Amino acid sequence: MTPISETVIDRYLKLAGLADEYGAIDLALELLGRGVPAEAVLLDLVAPAQARVGELWAADEWSVAREHAATAVSDRVVAAVAAHARPRPTRERIIVTCPDGEYHALPARLLAEVLRLRGWQVDFLGASVPDAHLITYLHQTGPEAVALSCTLPTRLPRAHATLTACRSVGVPVLAGGRGFGPGGHRAFLLGADAWAPSARPAADRLDRGLPSFPPQPPVMKHLADEEYTSLAGRRGDLLARVMRALGAAYPPMASYDVRQLEATAEDLAHYADFLAAALYVDDSTLFTDFVTWTAGVLRARGVPAGAVRAALDVFAGELREFPRARRFLSEAAAALTCPA
Ligand code: B12
Incomplete structure (x- = not known):
């Protein structure tokens, strides 16, 4: 059961909506001080609060500016929680990245921090990474896998290009993010071997072994x-x-x-x-x-x-x-x- 109540999420959301970075960071650090695991602060506080931010914007209760301010607060909170936990890597290297034109970096950042907390050595490349630069980076760093985050379905053709590029240099991909659809069927169609619906199952999936590639690239007749x-x-x-x-x-x-x-x-x-x-x-x-x-x-x-x-x-x-x-x-x- 999650140790973070709706009341705490509401408190956080209020601080985020007021662009109160320090207040939100204090709240997150207070939870850590009370023994709430860092993973829970990221996934049971920041993540649901961000989903609420989207709902408030969609309902025209929050302006775009307020959504941007709240997301900037969440970014700072994630950084503060990560700096506080500062796990030492004991496992292989994973690159967390987003396809070209995908600017939803925060979902990917949450995944990156959860993987770090589980001991992986993570390089977080942030939003919108062009394939050519990603591939150079893969050559330079030699990771075991790429975790590809696609929130917006319109970026799927680019995500496909990224998957294909990773395949060409033999680096397997774990796909995720709401753009791949419920059940991840779009990820498998585009040639991913592994998909997870959110950060916890993603980390659990990697605990069971690194992804590989399906034997044949997908055929999209x-x-x-x-x-x-x-x-x-x-x-x-x-x-x-x-x-x-x-x-x-x-x-x-x-x-x-x-x-x-x-x-x-x-x-x-x-x-x-x-x-x-x-x-x-x-x-x-x-x-x-x-x-x-x-x-x-x-x-x-x-x-x-x-x-x-x-x-x-x-x-x-x-x-x-x-x-x-x-x-x-x-x-x-x-x-x-x-x-x-
Ligand atoms: C903040 C935000 C933005 C910010 C992003 C800033 C940033 N630094 O990330 C900005 C302002 C850039 C933005 C822009 C846009 N956005 Co926006 N955005 C959001 C919002 C409110 C929150 C995103 C977030 O942080 N979510 C929180 C995390 C926790 O989400 P999550 O998906 O649950 O993440 C988990 C999983 O997906 C998974 N996961 C994620 N990545 C990966 C990767 C792997 C490998 C694995 C295994 C798992 C995994 O793990 C995560 C943690 O558990 C969402 C609403 C929402 N419900 O998400 C809209 C939302 C995603 N945006 C939306 C839209 C439409 C847009 C724009 C097109 C708006 C516009 N008119 O321009 C642009 C597109 C920009 C682009 N090209 O990318 C829509 C998409 C609608 C749709 N039908 O697809 C949403 C849903 C808005 C809504 N109110 O409902 N957005």
């Missing part, structure tokens, strides 16, 4: 239809056309101010990127989950589900020669249950 490649390649042109068509199809847009138009353009870019990622891994749930999540975020900001439906219709109209994409779009539309 669905990519033969070139829907992913064409959509990714003509992203800019597609978005310009979708934005224009949405203006005609969704009358409330006519009275949008510049800020609303910018937000709409940003949202449409996310639609295109999540749709492309869903095509890449041939998983319609990736796109449907994103659309239902976006509808919730927009609803909290007073934008009706009708706007989301209109956007899906417009994408379908612009992607007439993309049967797989159109199927994903119609599955997502069917999942929107709210009245327009």
Whole structure:
């Protein structure tokens, strides 16, 4: 049973939301002083508090700035807990890294510190590491494994490139992070041999032995239809056309101010990127989950589900020669249950 109560998590969240770094660090150190293990402070205090930060932002209760401030506090708390524990490595070297374009470094950092606490020698490379630089680093340091963290599903094509690059130099990969989907099926599709849902089972998995590689690299026959490649390649042109068509199809847009138009353009870019990622891994749930999540975020900001439906219709109209994409779009539309 976790020794950290909801009340303590709430106290931490309040301090983080006030950008009170020292208060949050004091709270974490106080728990360590009372004998709470460092791993529990990281995974039963900081991790659930960060998940709450996401919920508060999604519900429009916290601004982006407040989310950034709270995450910066959590970063400092993780560093303070790690410096306090300062475990000496007794096991092999593992590189913890994120694919190109993945900026969610904190989930990876939590994993890195937990592995250190379990005795591994960990090099934490942080967010968005280009493959060429990662491979050079692997040659320089000769680790036993790479732990690859992917939070955002849109980074999966890059994660695949990283997995392939690691395979080419014979360094096996443990994959993790919410981007790989529940059960990690996307990690296995992309050629990972091992996946874990969170830091504790990841450390337990490594206790049972290092990962290897599946004998054959994955075959992704669905990519033969070139829907992913064409959509990714003509992203800019597609978005310009979708934005224009949405203006005609969704009358409330006519009275949008510049800020609303910018937000709409940003949202449409996310639609295109999540749709492309869903095509890449041939998983319609990736796109449907994103659309239902976006509808919730927009609803909290007073934008009706009708706007989301209109956007899906417009994408379908612009992607007439993309049967797989159109199927994903119609599955997502069917999942929107709210009245327009
Ligand atoms: C903080 C944050 C950010 C920060 C990240 C800063 C940083 N230093 O990390 C910033 C501001 C950069 C950011 C940006 C964005 N974010 Co953000 N972010 C978050 C937030 C609020 C917290 C992340 C976090 O720290 N989580 C806490 C840890 C503990 O999460 P965890 O996934 O449970 O981690 C565990 C496991 O996944 C596992 N694990 C992780 N890595 C690995 C690796 C291996 C090998 C293994 C085995 C296991 C493992 O172990 C961890 C510990 O147990 C989340 C909400 C959330 N619920 O996570 C949104 C969230 C992930 N972001 C989201 C989005 C949409 C974005 C943006 C696209 C927003 C935008 N409009 O631009 C950008 C994308 C940036 C990019 N290209 O990467 C969405 C994703 C939605 C979706 N459907 O996928 C979320 C879920 C927001 C939400 N409110 O719900 N974000």
